[in-house]
Amino acid sequence: MARILVGCKRVIDYAVKIRVKPDKTGVVKQNVKHSLNPFDEIAVEEAVRMKEAKVAAEVIAVSCGPSQCQETLRTALAMGADKAIHVEIGEKEYERVTSLHVAKILSKVTEEVKADIVIVGKQSIDDDSAQTAQMTASILGWPQASFISKAEKSDDMLKITREIDGGLENITVKLPAVLSADLRLNEPRYATLPNIMKAKKKPMDKKTAADYGVDVTPRFDVISVVDPPTREAGVKVESVDDLIGKLKDAGVV
Template structure:
């Protein structure tokens, strides 16, 4: 079975995000970029399924700017077999919206015919949490989101999902779309030999026009603001005073 794993190039999670002076968006100048952490988890899960003999090939795909090739090489170094880069923007500040990404991925699925798509549940830059669900809808496939455990049993995937009330286990018939949550696994580090080998693995370059998908944005960012600074705390003299502040000032009681 072939596995398809979409990955996204985002600001590294260790970097403090800066807002542009004019509030038009996030400043990306000289900022370290890396693979979206949830996508990294999805790649790791695909590799583990291959190591178990469930999968025969892992294809990673990224939609965005040409620099996303670096992100794909990271996935190849982790253990993916080949990669597809779909250039859909010239400016790194342009975020391709989930519907356009889902349409492009649906076209890749039609060409590659994978038995399973494993994606990160969301990207840490826009927190949309929509691409996987949209892809499943476009394909007419079953979906299992927020996966914290995945097992393949015959022609079905048994997925444990993290929900507000605890854990939920579902079965979806393959082919299907699964989105990875934070506790699904701990991604491995790419070794130096594998990093060198990744440079020789095939990376196919495509454009959005090759798939006939319009990636023009439908949303407009009106303004971007940094979170308000945290206010200084206060000391209370008694439990009664604490309860009064929580009730009258914080409004949490």
């Protein structure tokens, strides 16, 4: 029976108003609420549902980052994951960790635990790169199904419905495979108090990127981080001709 590896990223909570640091080197993260990335939460829920449906025997949650990521992993464990792996990366180094670094680590962890399915959120709500699943699949040489809104097991295949610009696309992928969860895949469960208490006793391995032979040396420098420009007020027009004229002036038509 399959073993599922789920990626869990710790991000600033979606309800927090982001503030840029005074020195423009990044955003303020100290004393700010963090939580499990919402798309990764959907990925955890899907993995747990697969286990409940007897599609998988074990769900392993993994997170890369500073020590606070252990709280994020406890959330995944409380939702139903069986065990967790924390790949610790120092807070300063983590500021410039890229999707490629994470994909390399995920691929190594996948090989170590002999996972058959890797599920991650389609993107994180902080950098919105939407690259990790695709890069992980490429490194592993596995089939991939991104932006999925439905997954059903059939023999050694998964029947996938994925969201594309034109609507929905139905495909099949052979296992082992890498999946990325879209918003409409499911609605994550709330972790109950008994499960939160049980999560504290579930195993969590602590590793480093060096343990997997992955170099997390920064590949870029941050020049400046600024707030987006304030949106200008709209203009009221008196007629359709005025509207067309303004659109022409703006080069739209």
